[in-house]
Amino acid sequence: MNRTELRPYAPAELEAMEARLALRMTARLTERAAALPQDVSERLRFAREQALQRAQAARAASSATTSASAAVDNGGSTLTLGNPQDGRPGWWVQIAAWMPLLVLVGGLVLIQRIHTQNQIAAAAEIDASILADDLPPAAYSDPGFVEFLKTPRD
Template identity: 35%
Template structure:
């Protein structure tokens, strides 16, 4: 279907080009004056401000060469890379804190198991006060 439309457009264009050469001088003058009138009535274009975001590597302008276009992905990663670094950092901090908590628990368990006091002494509320006084 597209080829039929293109063929018709080509035939119309060719027919108009041929008939343009056979237009009388009077008709050509009337067409020229009608064109001038139409152009004078045409509304002048109003400049509308528009925001056009620029890529991070906009300093290269529109003359990006192939050597610069291989770095274009860096401009698109302007938000993704810091976000990924933040997520990775938070995960690392969480893992470090978990490891510290495990080490502290293991240290307390080792001290309890190697001490001569019975476990019931550690459960006594007065024993906590005794330990607090012993640290000072």
């Protein structure tokens, strides 16, 4: 079995694939539009024009935000907060991707500590009640005492 390497597509490749998909979809819609009544086809045409305008506006807005990356110049070195040109996400995106895992691990550690503290508190309460009782601690390990506790009282 030949494994293909997954790689992120360049914006130009994505745009070309979107254009091919749009051409295929419009060809299918045009084929089916001939059987529709006139009023339905007019509403569809109007909706299609509005969708194309919205898509162009969204495409223009997304290209403006990806091209506007923040850069800080410190003596010749550059810190890019936006989408770098090599296609890899910025350092803050990588930190944001690891953040849920870190929160999960921290939560599990906190739950374990709370559980341990509750067990220690319960054991301390039992020890305190045994030491404060009138019976000596050796009575609790006596087999006769266990039988005494199992017998029903009248």
